[in-house]
Structure formats: structure tokens, C-alpha cells
Amino acid sequence: VRFARAEGWGVERDQQRRKPPRQKYRNQNTEIVEFERKKDWHGLLDYAEGKSAGFNDVNWATTFSKLGRFRREARDITRDPRFKSMVAGLE
Secondary structure (H helix, E strand, C coil): CHHHHHHHHHHHHHHHHHCCCHHHHHHHHHHHHHHHHCCCHHHHHHHHHHHHHHCCHHHHHHHHHHHHCCCCCHHHHHHCHHHHHHHHHHC
């Protein structure tokens, strides 16, 4: 009986280790939102370019949502090579 408990505990610990780091994604989303709050779309594109390998779907959605709020700068954003590269990477 003791062995079964120990074995079950080990399996549970392995499953916990495999879970995605949710706090990491939350922190990334907080940083993305902060760029929009500061009205810094250049910084947001720099951040996305550097951290995109670790983005989840929510991070991508937040990034594009926040970029979409820069209506006056939309033309400049869509012409920016970093934005074009980011979009091409998602296709």
C-alpha cells in the first residue's frame, strides 16, 4: 500500500511539471498591456519580436488586439518590417 501511494505521488508530480507555466503567460500579457497603456507601439513590436517564441495563443491575441488600438498609427504599423515578419510567421 505504501508503494502504491509513493508511486501515485510521483506520477502526480510529473504531471505538475509538464503543465505550461501559466504565470509566465500572465506576466507576458501584463507587459503587452503596459505597452498599449504607454502608447508605445514600437516597444510592443520590439517586445513581440523578442518574446514571440514563448507566446501562447492568448499572448498573440492580446498583442494584435493592442496593436489594433493604435488607429492613427495603423499605416505605420502595417508597413513596419517587424510587423510584417510577425504576421508572416503566423501564416
